Amino acid sequence: SVFIKKINKNLSLWAILNDKNEQSILSLVWKDERGQVSIDFEPIISDVIRNKYCDDCILSVVSTVGNADKKISSHNDVKNLSSLPPLNTEVFNNGLILRNYVDPQLLSLISIDLKPLLFIVGVFFGLIIFLFINLYIKRQLSLHSLIVKGVIRKEFIPYYQPIINVKNNRMYGCEVLVRWWFNKKELISPDDFIPYAENSGLIIDITDVLLEKTLTQLSSLNWQKSTAVISINLVPEQLENKQQIRKFVDMIIKSSISPKQIAFEITERMSFTDLDKAAIVIDYLKAQGINVKLDDAGTGYGSFSYIQHLNLQSLKIDKMFVDTIGTYDHKLFVLDSIIAFGKKAGMEMIAEGVETKQQSDYLLQSGVYLQQGFYFSEPLKFEQFRHYFQRDQAKI
Numbered sequence: 138s139v140f141i142k143k144i145n146k147n148l149s150l151w152a153i154l155n156d157k158n159e160q161s162i163l164s165l166v167w168k169d170e171r172g173q174v175s176i177d178f179e180p181i182i183s184d185v186i187r188n189k190y191c192d193d194c195i196l197s198v199v200s201t202v203g204n205a206d207k208k209i210s211s212h213n214d215v216k217n218l219s220s221l222p223p224l225n226t227e228v229f230n231n232g233l234i235l236r237n238y239v240d241p242q243l244l245s246l247i248s249i250d251l252k253p254l255l256f257i258v259g260v261f262f263g264l265i266i267f268l269f270i271n272l273y274i275k276r277q278l279s280l281h282s283l284i285v286k287g288v289i290r291k292e293f294i295p296y297y298q299p300i301i302n303v304k305n306n307r308m309y310g311c312e313v314l315v316r317w318w319f320n321k322k323e324l325i326s327p328d329d330f331i332p333y334a335e336n337s338g339l340i341i342d343i344t345d346v347l348l349e350k351t352l353t354q355l356s357s358l359n360w361q362k363s364t365a366v367i368s369i370n371l372v373p374e375q376l377e378n379k380q381q382i383r384k385f386v387d388m389i390i391k392s393s394i395s396p397k398q399i400a401f402e403i404t405e406r407m408s409f410t411d412l413d414k415a416a417i418v419i420d421y422l423k424a425q426g427i428n429v430k431l432d433d434a435g436t437g438y439g440s441f442s443y444i445q446h447l448n449l450q451s452l453k454i455d456k457m458f459v460d461t462i463g464t465y466d467h468k469l470f471v472l473d474s475i476i477a478f479g480k481k482a483g484m485e486m487i488a489e490g491v492e493t494k495q496q497s498d499y500l501l502q503s504g505v506y507l508q509q510g511f512y513f514s515e516p517l518k519f520e521q522f523r524h525y526f527q528r529d530q531a532k533i
């Protein structure tokens with residue numbers, strides 16, 4: 138216990154700390170030649186006294202049996218207090234009796250029942266959380282139904298970003314990037330719907346529409362007379378679905394474009410659930426002449442294990458690494474390592490997100506001559522891409 142103060146010759150106030158020192162209770166100690174009496178207050182009373190909620194609203198009376206009515210003080214307030222029934226009475230073995238009197242007003246203050254208040258607060262917060270979840274689900278549901286409608290109306294259209302062979306400055310091919318021509322008037326970027334579409338499986342229907350449109354548009358350019366390759370993005374889930382891939386292959390075979398001019402880019406951002414299944418599908422595609430490239434290489438789930446397991450022969454080096462060229466970012470070493478690995482494994486490499494001449498030159502010097510990025514061209518809508526393609530064909 139800790140000494141607090143001396144109240145008079147015989148009486149002193151102490152604090153008794155509990156084990157964890159979290160809450161102390163107060164103890165009044167009477168000491169004279171006959172011995173010592175200490176009164177430990179209930180924690181709640183200790184708390185009240187410590188925090189000075191009121192003066193003279195607590196009275197503890199120690200008396201011997203038969204002596205209880207002899208009041209100790211003439212103080213008015215104290216008299217008032219002790220005229221009420223005591224809050225508690227304790228009789229000790231040695232015959233002493235302890236009575237605690239507490240001002241009823243204070244008592245009602247202490248014992249305000251917090252349960253109903255807590256309940257109301259709980260319900261309030263519960264309601265808010267419920268409303269948020271509700272709103273979120275509704276939004277997602279409406280995005281879902283909008284995409285479904287968009288698929289039916291074929292609102293998903295391809296944009297084409299050229300991939301350049303820097304060695305001869307000719308177009309090696311292009312990547313197809315989806316855009317949502319929402320209600321035929323608003324162009325929505327993939328970032329706003331691709332994540333949802335990928336997670337919900339709707340990406341399968343979107344790719345369907347996209348591939349169909351791409352094949353029609355590129356056929357109209359006599360694409361098959363060129364050697365250019367078309368890259369289409371797939372998520373791992375699509376590649377594990379052989380039925381789905383068969384449908385794509387059928388669409389390609391029916392078109393005028395040779396399967397050799399088609400490649401699928403498979404993103405590393407998501408993981409495969411069944412690598413063996415994917416490996417079988419990739420072999421099937423290869424047998425059809427369709428190449429599969431590893432997209433966003435180095436950014437996601439185990440490039441190297443995928444490359445080994447899936448027998449991939451192309452990788453697209455992510456913009457994240459191209460961005461480090463000309464900086465002191467330590468990821469520049471990663472870029473160099475990816476390139477070194479690609480060379481050793483005899484893989485075709487395409488650098489993405491090339492924005493400057495410096496980046497393009499560095500990559501070329503490192504042996505990566507297939508490049509894509511704003512430095513050469515943004516993704517183009519079909520009309521613009523037609524011109525781009527025709528100009529490139531005229532270079533022969």
Ligand code: G
Pocket residue numbers: 313314315326327328331335340344347369370371372516
């Ligand atoms: O073109 P860009 O901003 O705009 O595309 C944003 C993202 O959307 C890129 O990560 C790209 O890989 C992805 N993306 C674009 N088109 C498709 C597509 O047809 N299918 C899938 N799965 N992803 C796509």
Ligand code: G
Pocket residue numbers: 298314370432433456489490491492509510511512516
């Ligand atoms: O993830 P994926 O590689 O499929 O997507 C390519 C994405 O990168 C698209 O969103 C495309 O618009 C974007 N992109 C292509 N070239 C560049 C570039 O040079 N700079 C930037 N910032 N984005 C690019």
Ligand code: MN
Pocket residue numbers: 312370402432433
């Ligand atoms: Mn891609």
